[in-house]
Amino acid sequence: MAALRAPGALRLGGTLGLSVAGAESNVAIGLARLGHRVRWAGRVGADELGALVLRTLRAEGVDIDHAGTDDTGRPTGLLLTELRLGTLTRVSYYRAGSAGSAVTPADVLPALAPETRVLHLTGITPALSPSAAEAVLAAATAARDAGVTVCLDVNYRSRLWTADRARTALRPLLARTDLLIASEDELPLVLERSGVDEPEAVRSVLAEGVGEVVVKRGARGATTFTAEGATDRAAIQVGAVDLVGAGDAFVAGYLSGLLDGADIPARLHRAVTTAAFTVATRGDWEGLPTRDELGLLDQPDGTTIR
Numbered sequence: 001m002a003a004l005r006a007p008g009a010l011r012l013g014g015t016l017g018l019s020v021a022g023a024e025s026n027v028a029i030g031l032a033r034l035g036h037r038v039r040w041a042g043r044v045g046a047d048e049l050g051a052l053v054l055r056t057l058r059a060e061g062v063d064i065d066h067a068g069t070d071d072t073g074r075p076t077g078l079l080l081t082e083l084r085l086g087t088l089t090r091v092s093y094y095r096a097g098s099a100g101s102a103v104t105p106a107d108v109l110p111a112l113a114p115e116t117r118v119l120h121l122t123g124i125t126p127a128l129s130p131s132a133a134e135a136v137l138a139a140a141t142a143a144r145d146a147g148v149t150v151c152l153d154v155n156y157r158s159r160l161w162t163a164d165r166a167r168t169a170l171r172p173l174l175a176r177t178d179l180l181i182a183s184e185d186e187l188p189l190v191l192e193r194s195g196v197d198e199p200e201a202v203r204s205v206l207a208e209g210v211g212e213v214v215v216k217r218g219a220r221g222a223t224t225f226t227a228e229g230a231t232d233r234a235a236i237q238v239g240a241v242d243l244v245g246a247g248d249a250f251v252a253g254y255l256s257g258l259l260d261g262a263d264i265p266a267r268l269h270r271a272v273t274t275a276a277f278t279v280a281t282r283g284d285w286e287g288l289p290t291r292d293e294l295g296l297l298d299q300p301d302g303t304t305i306r
Contacts, residue, residue: 001077001100002049003284010082010092019283020056021079023122023155023248026285030252030274032061033290036259039063041111045076045099066111070099077101087243093159101128105138112142118255119143122153123189126169127160133169140176149258151179153251154186163189174208179258181214181251212264214254214271216247221272224264233268236276236297245284250275252288273297 003021006014028038040062044050046069053076057064077098082090095101103125112119119139126133143150152173156166170190174180180190187201188194196204198215202225205213213225221234253274257267273294281287289296299305 001079001095001098002052003079003081005283006080006082008083010080018052019286020053021245021284022053022077023124023153024120025053025057025062026245026248026288027120027153027252027255028057028062029060029285030249030288031256031259033288034252034256034274034294035291036256037063039066039111039113039116041066041108043068043070043074043099043103043107045070045074047076049076049078050099066108068107070102072102074099074102081244083242087240089242089244091159091244093157095128095160098128100125101132103128103135104131105135108135108139109142112139112146112148114146116143116146116148117259118149118151120151120153120251120255121173122155123166123170123186124155124157124160126173127157127166137172137176140173144176144178149178150176151181151251151255152177153247154180154182154189155247156186156189163194167191167194174205174210177210179212179214180205180210181216181254183216183218183247187213187215216250218246222250222268224268226264231264231268233265233272236272238276238280238297240279242282243279245278246275248284249278249288270294 001022003019004016006016025040028040032038040057044053050069054064054067075098077100078094080092084090121136126136140150166189174190188196191201191204202213206227215223219235224231250271253271254267257270276297277287277289
């Protein structure tokens with residue numbers, strides 16, 4: 001998507017900053033900055049905003065050979081964000097009828113090249129349309145059959161669909177998922193019923209064949225659950241400037257650790273580190289660190305590197 005960001009209430013007018021956004025593209029940029037080979041598959045409109053999305057991904061080192069441009073007149077999706085109170089942000093989506101909502105299995109399956117190690121999906125894409133949901137399910141199925149690790153970040157967006165619709169679409173994905181990432185309130189969305197406490201929800205997900213369940217807890221850190229037990233990691237405390245994109249930054253860090261062969265504590269450490277970078281800077285992805293910047297948070301406040 002393209003993203004327009006307002007420093008205050010949209011209804012008051014004023015200036016807007018133009019950038020790009022999208023959970024999958026945020027993760028792709030985060031992984032590319034950490035030195036991994038990343039491919040993004042999807043659709044943008046044949047318009048200037050679509051050109052901006054592709055230009056940004058390309059500039060960040062993301063492979064866009066499987067990014068399609070819609071030739072039917074569908075526009076690039078749009079997101080508006082407004083800071084309303086401190087770090088409380090309100091987001092409005094304009095994605096109905098967008099190029100991204102028309103994505104199909106044929107758009108994404110060719111991107112699963114033989115060397116692919118991880119397929120990252122979110123619960124946002126299936127919320128856009130039936131064809132988008134079909135594309136996500138087809139990609140997860142093909143990846144699982146090919147031995148590719150499938151990562152699903154629930155990423156529930158109540159302004160895109162209801163919890164019941166989300167549950168209907170996400171449940172079939174669970175059998176094809178190796179790594180499930182969710183916030184505390186999102187975890188029940190992959191279960192058959194709501195009202196389940198976290199321990200029972202985690203047991204249920206692991207019993208369905210998911211190897212790792214990562215629960216994001218915001219400022220309280222995160223926990224990874226496996227059949228062997230739980231591993232906790234506290235968040236890194238930084239001055240919060242903008243919380244949007246922190247979850248995607250966390251996922252990028254966690255997947256980076258996974259790709260590097262790191263153990264779970266090291267994956268969580270990298271994940272909370274990349275999340276801290278994003279929380280401390282404006283924008284969904286602009287503050288994401290490169291690999292050689294990961295240690296910057298260890299420096300004392302006020303440090304100048306010369």
